Amino acid sequence: MVKRYDSTKINELVYDIYKAYGFSEEQSHQAADMLIYTDLHGIESHGVQRLVMYDNFIQNGKIRVQSAPEIVKETDVSAVVDAHFGLGQLNGIYSMDIAIQKAKEHGIGIVTTRNSGHYGIAGYYANMAAEQGLMGMSSCNSRPAMLPTHATKALVGTNPIAFAMPAKPHTFIFDVATTTVPQGKIEVYRKLEKDLPALWVAKDGETPVYDHNDTEDFDLLRDPDANVGLAPLGGVTEDTGSHKGFGLGVIVEVFTSILSMGNVSNEITPTDLSVGPCQSFVAIDPSIFGDKDAIFEKFSNYLQDIRSLPAVPGKTIYVAGDKEALAYENNIKNGIEIDDRTLEEIEAIAARLNVKYEAFV
Amino acid sequence: MVKRYDSTKINELVYDIYKAYGFSEEQSHQAADMLIYTDLHGIESHGVQRLVMYDNFIQNGKIRVQSAPEIVKETDVSAVVDAHFGLGQLNGIYSMDIAIQKAKEHGIGIVTTRNSGHYGIAGYYANMAAEQGLMGMSSCNSRPAMLPTHATKALVGTNPIAFAMPAKPHTFIFDVATTTVPQGKIEVYRKLEKDLPALWVAKDGETPVYDHNDTEDFDLLRDPDANVGLAPLGGVTEDTGSHKGFGLGVIVEVFTSILSMGNVSNEITPTDLSVGPCQSFVAIDPSIFGDKDAIFEKFSNYLQDIRSLPAVPGKTIYVAGDKEALAYENNIKNGIEIDDRTLEEIEAIAARLNVKYEAFV
Numbered sequence: 001m002v003k004r005y006d007s008t009k010i011n012e013l014v015y016d017i018y019k020a021y022g023f024s025e026e027q028s029h030q031a032a033d034m035l036i037y038t039d040l041h042g043i044e045s046h047g048v049q050r051l052v053m054y055d056n057f058i059q060n061g062k063i064r065v066q067s068a069p070e071i072v073k074e075t076d077v078s079a080v081v082d083a084h085f086g087l088g089q090l091n092g093i094y095s096m097d098i099a100i101q102k103a104k105e106h107g108i109g110i111v112t113t114r115n116s117g118h119y120g121i122a123g124y125y126a127n128m129a130a131e132q133g134l135m136g137m138s139s140c141n142s143r144p145a146m147l148p149t150h151a152t153k154a155l156v157g158t159n160p161i162a163f164a165m166p167a168k169p170h171t172f173i174f175d176v177a178t179t180t181v182p183q184g185k186i187e188v189y190r191k192l193e194k195d196l197p198a199l200w201v202a203k204d205g206e207t208p209v210y211d212h213n214d215t216e217d218f219d220l221l222r223d224p225d226a227n228v229g230l231a232p233l234g235g236v237t238e239d240t241g242s243h244k245g246f247g248l249g250v251i252v253e254v255f256t257s258i259l260s261m262g263n264v265s266n267e268i269t270p271t272d273l274s275v276g277p278c279q280s281f282v283a284i285d286p287s288i289f290g291d292k293d294a295i296f297e298k299f300s301n302y303l304q305d306i307r308s309l310p311a312v313p314g315k316t317i318y319v320a321g322d323k324e325a326l327a328y329e330n331n332i333k334n335g336i337e338i339d340d341r342t343l344e345e346i347e348a349i350a351a352r353l354n355v356k357y358e359a360f361v
Numbered sequence: 362m363v364k365r366y367d368s369t370k371i372n373e374l375v376y377d378i379y380k381a382y383g384f385s386e387e388q389s390h391q392a393a394d395m396l397i398y399t400d401l402h403g404i405e406s407h408g409v410q411r412l413v414m415y416d417n418f419i420q421n422g423k424i425r426v427q428s429a430p431e432i433v434k435e436t437d438v439s440a441v442v443d444a445h446f447g448l449g450q451l452n453g454i455y456s457m458d459i460a461i462q463k464a465k466e467h468g469i470g471i472v473t474t475r476n477s478g479h480y481g482i483a484g485y486y487a488n489m490a491a492e493q494g495l496m497g498m499s500s501c502n503s504r505p506a507m508l509p510t511h512a513t514k515a516l517v518g519t520n521p522i523a524f525a526m527p528a529k530p531h532t533f534i535f536d537v538a539t540t541t542v543p544q545g546k547i548e549v550y551r552k553l554e555k556d557l558p559a560l561w562v563a564k565d566g567e568t569p570v571y572d573h574n575d576t577e578d579f580d581l582l583r584d585p586d587a588n589v590g591l592a593p594l595g596g597v598t599e600d601t602g603s604h605k606g607f608g609l610g611v612i613v614e615v616f617t618s619i620l621s622m623g624n625v626s627n628e629i630t631p632t633d634l635s636v637g638p639c640q641s642f643v644a645i646d647p648s649i650f651g652d653k654d655a656i657f658e659k660f661s662n663y664l665q666d667i668r669s670l671p672a673v674p675g676k677t678i679y680v681a682g683d684k685e686a687l688a689y690e691n692n693i694k695n696g697i698e699i700d701d702r703t704l705e706e707i708e709a710i711a712a713r714l715n716v717k718y719e720a721f722v
Contacts, residue, residue, distance in 0.1 A: 073650065077467065078650060080650050106437070107438045135615070148678055152670070152672065152673060163608075176605045198598075233595055233605050235601070239558040240541065240560075241541045241595070243537075244537045245602075248535075250663075250664075251524050254496070258660045260651075261655065264663050284471070288439040288471075289473060289621065294622065298625075299615065302614065305627060306512070306517070309509060312512075318510070319608075320608045
């Protein structure tokens with residue numbers, strides 16, 4: 001069962017939980033705000049539903065509460081950050097703030113961060129730049145999930161790319177995995193006992209796995225040595241563009257693990273405490289190219305031209321960020337959606353940490 | 362019939378043709394080298410095969426021989442170039458040289474160029490940076506070709522993205538349209554009288570057009586008001602990731618036409634002499650992040666890990682640039698492939714311009 005809850009109250013609850021882990025007030029606000037932002041924008045797979053995963057990582061030491069990210073190399077337009085395995089969200093906010101500052105001073109800032117943790121949706125960090133009137137980008141690597149074209153074993157991560165830019169009536173936010181779908185989407189279909197609608201998962205490099213009853217195959221997605229993996233954006237054959245999604249995933253790897261000299265995808269595991277994912281953060285001030293307001297207006301008009309095209313009957317043409325803006329409008333008014341199981345998990349975490357729970361839900 | 366020809370001789374012939382148009386010696390070398398590079402790397406659709414298109418544009422004034430690109434706005438890390446409708450290749454080389462110079466001095470250079478012309482493969486410009494030990498990116502917009510997800514009419518261009526980075530045993534070069542395939546690939550299948558193997562072209566937003574005999578539908582691809590267009594990378598439904606290819610196409614539009622305040626895709630036509638495509642050029646010096654050689658070695662090892670994965674029987678795992686490197690090795694030794702029809706077209710151009718032809722082929 002999924003019910004709606006007041007986002008302000010859930011935010012307070014999540015804040016109290018992070019405080020109880022030992023994070024500072026500011027850190028706890030940042031972490032809570034980030035997760036609630038995600039739920040408010042309708043991306044429930046990456047919102048408070050993920051608290052239990054972060055809780056496990058904090059308990060087993062994969063996330064180190066006392067760690068602080070550190071700049072290890074810096075120029076006017078760039079920085080390398082060693083996150084020392086602190087909370088991914090805090091590393092992300094810290095790193096994007098550096099990129100934003102550099103963009104404001106020098107036009108562009110690129111930051112690459114190693115030894116980080118799972119940082120939630122990449123779009124959050126890209127949007128931080130957009131909120132400052134800049135263009136923002138972020139991406140991260142992950143453990144092996146994607147099948148390189150013609151490979152029978154996964155190696156590249158789901159490696160999302162996010163891009164945000166101010167526009168009217170709302171910010172353009174693009175945030176997509178370079179696999180056809182992220183891992184979380186498959187979990188959603190399995191929970192709903194629905195068969196997958198397209199070639200999302202492949203066995204032996206080519207054979208679609210789509211029956212939701214193929215439990216054994218789906219479970220192998222967590223095993224980097226297995227013959228099952230996620231199809232790149234573009235599927236598993238060159239005819240459909242497989243090499244394009246695969247190549248984009250490799251480029252994400254460059255900006256995250258390669259430039260930061262951190263862990264590449266095939267070194268990352270959920271259990272090894274000495275490795276962590278890497279992330280990248282870019283901010284660009286459009287003013288270095290021209291009048292910022294004129295640029296944003298031109299962009300808004302272009303997006304509106306696209307929305308105004310004739311559409312397939314019964315369908316709406318959405319540009320990136322439209323659906324999230326609609327979800328926000330609804331969820332800020334009517335509450336964010338949380339399923340019973342997630343709520344039970346949060347209740348158990350709160351109980352263990354002696355955090356009051358009842359008042360918030 | 363396709364035959365092989367000595368690339369050095371064809372280069373001289375193309376050089377003579379450009380000289381005859383009125384380009385300087387340096388310009389003619391740049392233009393000829395660029396086209397021959399393309400053929401040497403096995404991308405025949407964009408090599409000398411395109412001479413006839415450029416010839417038409419030079420004759421009708423869409424390409425202005427006497428135009429010189431001009432920097433209209435500049436910072437330490439950026440520039441906006443107005444190309445004044447000069448030859449796309451020359452604008453591209455000029456603009457990428459600026460990006461490279463800025464990257465060498467300040468770590469990063471981003472250039473956006475408006476009022477340009479068709480500039481050939483985006484990968485050529487990205488590779489210019491890689492040849493200087495930098496990372497390079499380039500992209501361009503084009504007339505409407507891509508169907509935004511659920512739209513029944515094209516609006517976004519094929520908008521390719523290219524990325525190059527030095528690696529062993531050869532440079533990583535990624536260069537792909539954000540549609541599932543570029544327009545040229547469809548022409549190739551039609552010439553070969555082969556049906557299309559996947560959903561490359563869609564009618565009314567959803568219906569695949571794949572029979573090579575559907576001449577009427579394919580011809581509508583050139584008509585921006587028609588109900589036929591190219592599928593984005595990821596197809597035409599969200600299940601297969603259509604919104605991802607579409608969103609990437611829009612991001613290319615940002616870095617090309619929006620930031621340069623040039624012509625957006627839906628303003629571009631092959632006939633209107635007062636509009637032209639826009640391009641972007643990025644160079645980044647990896648040294649701003651760490652030891653350049655260590656970064657390139659780490660990247661080379663990662664690519665080798667991918668190539669070494671178990672593959673689908675009978676298939677080889679190629680990373681971006683592998684096929685082009687193999688083609689180069691073959692073509693530099695055995696000659697570049699040119700079909701008879703292209704050769705006839707070149708002969709006619711040479712005859713009109715009083716350029717000696719026989720000695721070169």
